Amino acid sequence: MSVDDSPGRNGLMRVLLAYAEAAEREPLLERLGEERYAVISYPLAAFEPEGVGALDPDIVLLVPPAKPRELVATCQAVRAAASCPIIVYSACGRDVVVAQALTLGIDEYLTAPVGSRELSARLESLVRRSRRAERNGSVAGDLSLSAADLSAERAGRKIALSPIEFKLLSCLVGAAGRVVTHDALMLRVWGPEYVSSRHYLHLYIRYLREKIEDDPKSPELILSEWGVGYRFQPATAEATPQSMPLRERP
Numbered sequence: 001m002s003v004d005d006s007p008g009r010n011g012l013m014r015v016l017l018a019y020a021e022a023a024e025r026e027p028l029l030e031r032l033g034e035e036r037y038a039v040i041s042y043p044l045a046a047f048e049p050e051g052v053g054a055l056d057p058d059i060v061l062l063v064p065p066a067k068p069r070e071l072v073a074t075c076q077a078v079r080a081a082a083s084c085p086i087i088v089y090s091a092c093g094r095d096v097v098v099a100q101a102l103t104l105g106i107d108e109y110l111t112a113p114v115g116s117r118e119l120s121a122r123l124e125s126l127v128r129r130s131r132r133a134e135r136n137g138s139v140a141g142d143l144s145l146s147a148a149d150l151s152a153e154r155a156g157r158k159i160a161l162s163p164i165e166f167k168l169l170s171c172l173v174g175a176a177g178r179v180v181t182h183d184a185l186m187l188r189v190w191g192p193e194y195v196s197s198r199h200y201l202h203l204y205i206r207y208l209r210e211k212i213e214d215d216p217k218s219p220e221l222i223l224s225e226w227g228v229g230y231r232f233q234p235a236t237a238e239a240t241p242q243s244m245p246l247r248e249r250p
Helices: 022-032 049-055 068-081 095-103 116-136 163-174 182-189 198-212
Strands: 013-019 037-043 059-063 086-090 108-111 143-146 151-154 157-160 179-181 222-225 229-232
Touching: 013 022, 013 049, 013 116, 022 037, 022 059, 022 116, 037 049, 049 068, 049 182, 059 068, 059 116, 068 086, 068 095, 068 179, 068 182, 086 116, 095 108, 108 116, 143 163, 151 163, 151 198, 163 182, 163 198, 163 229, 179 182, 182 198, 182 229, 198 222
Parallel strands: 013 037, 013 059, 059 086, 086 108
Antiparallel strands: 143 151, 151 157, 179 229, 222 229
């Protein structure tokens, strides 16, 4: 089944199936079906932040390790690397684990077993909402974005943005309160061939601060997480726990 709002290869929704155990892969592949989705298998044993971004999925179906600590750490790492919605599918339904995963930015947590129809409905619903938000813009605190004219508005002041500035700010606002790694931003805004060219990122962060911050030299919205990435902190929102990757690439 294709999703009109987010066509992928051959018009099918692109699902990245990221799994910890090989035994969990085949049953889910069979349930998703090649005629319904363009499914990309991704073993978490080979996890690399830039690898997730380069695959450009519409959604990640994450089947993490069963141990709670490893499960939470995996959610943290994949969330930092992926800009698209993420659904966790796990047999671990402990309230504290589910709460931690959602706090880290996981969009939905399904406790196995879940029927095939419900799984498909959840996947498609999340992708539709994500694509709708991309078209209509987004709001975080006192800042709003408009995709129609590539602009931002803050405190009644409209701010014109270049296409790259808008895309970069959208990535940060979409993950408001969470750290987005340097590599993830480079992948999503410039593409995999520019991952090592971080000077572009630093330059455009400066441009954005000059446009949206009250005092660009003492930023309060776009915050640096040294050695990791950047975090957008909405002006009217309380700080939320920061997400960190499992390992930081040099």
